[in-house]
Amino acid sequence: MVEYAAASGPVRAVDRVSLTLAPGEFLAIVGESGCGKSSLLFAIAQLLSPPAEIVSGSVRFLGQDMVTLADEDLRHLRWRSYSVVMQSAMNALNPVMTIGEQLRDATLAHEAMPGRMLRRRSEEVMRLVGIDPVHLQSYPHQLSGGMRQRAMIAMALLFTPQLVIMDEPTSALDVVAQRSLMIQIKALQREFGFAVLFVTHDMSLVSHFSDRLAVMYAGQLVELGGTRQVFKDSLHPYTVGLMQSFPSIIGERQVLQGIPGTPPDLARPPAGCRFHPRCPHVMPVCRVEESPVFTRSDDLVRCHLYANGHGPIASIHQRHD
Amino acid sequence: MLLEATGLTRHFRIGGPFSGRFLHAVDDMDLTIRQNEIVALVGESGSGKSTVARLLAMLYRPTAGSIAYRGRPLGSMRSRREILSYHGRVPMVFQDPYSSLSPVYRISHGLERAFKLHRPELSSEQRQEEAERLLSSVGLTPPSEVLHKYPYELSGGQRQRVGFAQALACRPELILADEPVSMLDVSIRIGLLNLMAELRRRERVSVLYITHDIASARYVADRLLVMYAGHLVESGPAEDVLSHPKHPYTQLLLSAVPDPRAPIALTGRAEVGEPPRVVDPRPGCRFRFRCPYAIDECSRVTPRLRLLRQAHTAACHVATSDLDMPEQEGLP
Numbered sequence: 304m305v306e307y308a309a310a311s312g313p314v315r316a317v318d319r320v321s322l323t324l325a326p327g328e329f330l331a332i333v334g335e336s337g338c339g340k341s342s343l344l345f346a347i348a349q350l351l352s353p354p355a356e357i358v359s360g361s362v363r364f365l366g367q368d369m370v371t372l373a374d375e376d377l378r379h380l381r382w383r384s385y386s387v388v389m390q391s392a393m394n395a396l397n398p399v400m401t402i403g404e405q406l407r408d409a410t411l412a413h414e415a416m417p418g419r420m421l422r423r424r425s426e427e428v429m430r431l432v433g434i435d436p437v438h439l440q441s442y443p444h445q446l447s448g449g450m451r452q453r454a455m456i457a458m459a460l461l462f463t464p465q466l467v468i469m470d471e472p473t474s475a476l477d478v479v480a481q482r483s484l485m486i487q488i489k490a491l492q493r494e495f496g497f498a499v500l501f502v503t504h505d506m507s508l509v510s511h512f513s514d515r516l517a518v519m520y521a522g523q524l525v526e527l528g529g530t531r532q533v534f535k536d537s538l539h540p541y542t543v544g545l546m547q548s549f550p551s552i553i554g555e556r557q558v559l560q561g562i563p564g565t566p567p568d569l570a571r572p573p574a575g576c577r578f579h580p581r582c583p584h585v586m587p588v589c590r591v592e593e594s595p596v597f598t599r600s601d602d603l604v605r606c607h608l609y610a611n612g613h614g615p616i617a618s619i620h621q622r623h624d
Numbered sequence: 625m626l627l628e629a630t631g632l633t634r635h636f637r638i639g640g641p642f643s644g645r646f647l648h649a650v651d652d653m654d655l656t657i658r659q660n661e662i663v664a665l666v667g668e669s670g671s672g673k674s675t676v677a678r679l680l681a682m683l684y685r686p687t688a689g690s691i692a693y694r695g696r697p698l699g700s701m702r703s704r705r706e707i708l709s710y711h712g713r714v715p716m717v718f719q720d721p722y723s724s725l726s727p728v729y730r731i732s733h734g735l736e737r738a739f740k741l742h743r744p745e746l747s748s749e750q751r752q753e754e755a756e757r758l759l760s761s762v763g764l765t766p767p768s769e770v771l772h773k774y775p776y777e778l779s780g781g782q783r784q785r786v787g788f789a790q791a792l793a794c795r796p797e798l799i800l801a802d803e804p805v806s807m808l809d810v811s812i813r814i815g816l817l818n819l820m821a822e823l824r825r826r827e828r829v830s831v832l833y834i835t836h837d838i839a840s841a842r843y844v845a846d847r848l849l850v851m852y853a854g855h856l857v858e859s860g861p862a863e864d865v866l867s868h869p870k871h872p873y874t875q876l877l878l879s880a881v882p883d884p885r886a887p888i889a890l891t892g893r894a895e896v897g898e899p900p901r902v903v904d905p906r907p908g909c910r911f912r913f914r915c916p917y918a919i920d921e922c923s924r925v926t927p928r929l930r931l932l933r934q935a936h937t938a939a940c941h942v943a944t945s946d947l948d949m950p951e952q953e954g955l956p
Binding site: 504 | 668669782811836838
């Protein structure tokens, strides 16, 4: 659980979210703005700063609970075992330092390394992400948006970590650059075997890239399952609605409805199920009682539709007809 | 023809007043918009699509070329009244709903202002009535309450609807919508796209929908215009362009669209090219550096739009090479 202290009382941005990530797995977390997906990432990476704090729960990484870990021990894990790629490279990179200097900074903060080796490593990671090492001498503003984002990824790979956390790394890019970056991330992941935790608001972006998909709504995890599975048979009405929100370039042109209403304000979440004001399948119980989580092996869904032992897939089909 | 631009060109001087270097934002572009039509202008950031919108809105003057509104060249409009009336007929809806509404005024203010400027004949009761009608026509209910709200009380999607209501308040014939949905959440976007389609049907307006998202362009538009580095590279009926893209750039753009319904294809090469910044360009196709089919001619001669099939044009030497006809004017 993550809460933000606010004048009107705490705002719960992440509410009882449980996730596991296997080594080498690509897990995508999707949700709309304000659903708590970035807060969740920051909580996992131990990067939250006041007014936000983890009020309960734990983050176990490589056998250690990161929440209770001392700063000094955390520093050993950071960047070497896990690294973070931020959303806006322009803001995350230092504008008055060259890319090479920033790579050096990041390296030396975590490991003493002789200059020659450092230079070689920097050139190596730049080549890995497809940037000519001459750009080690470049300042961020001299690179295009796509290259800056690649430089961020290069920096994250300095120590070949086991986990790379990415917060919407492609959202500032054009579709062509976006796709090429995704292909590159996937190729690097195959080569080095790191796990990826990838946050995005665009679920179609990860449809071809992630192994599993977690859908968040209003601070809660509402559905989790294999990516193909979630796309083929979405369980939660919110996920179904999201699927209905993307026009396609393939097949017949069809009228889509999207989802009526707007995501709730987390300071005043609706009673009962948080999605009920926008849900086409709303039942009386949804307005008063929050749904428990229903699971099927590793998959989960938080929705009253699946109560009373309804076979999940069967029942959602029924309701669709 | 509602609006017709010919040879539309806009250059910006860069690097100080004496540098003599020019950024070619839009070069030699022809474009037409008919009555009651939705046209989508698609391109990457930096391709010049917003510059086109600002040229059409008379916010920029063209470096060369002309724009005619109902046959009347914009350059010949001199008096304030004429220009004001043009702004009313062709209003703009902006990308960012968070900064395009003044936070200190109620929603009624923007509508009232539009009425005072463009429809002075309305009495105050009529204005009130019309404001409520407009708000409900863009799906903001109950209108009498929304009128008294401040922008901060509305969500991004609702604010963007206010933007459309303000545009409608001037009784427009063409709305220039510059990336109206790109800042909104995915679940909200479709509602806005549906609204544009509905306004066309109900209020009989045309829309120039500027976007980088070709899937949403297909969803609402009758015709697609594809821009690359300041040039129009392909245009035609939306379905036609999407099912038979002729220009290699359009093909690249389509192949990059993330689509869960598409078969999984991870074989695609990681494309590292970027759209160029066009500073003092030499002749030639601007896509040739990234183009897999580029031939010698592409670096010497700027390809012109040529008609390939009904109303479908492309500016590409390779795609049009089997046209044996003499060069023809490629107007859509």
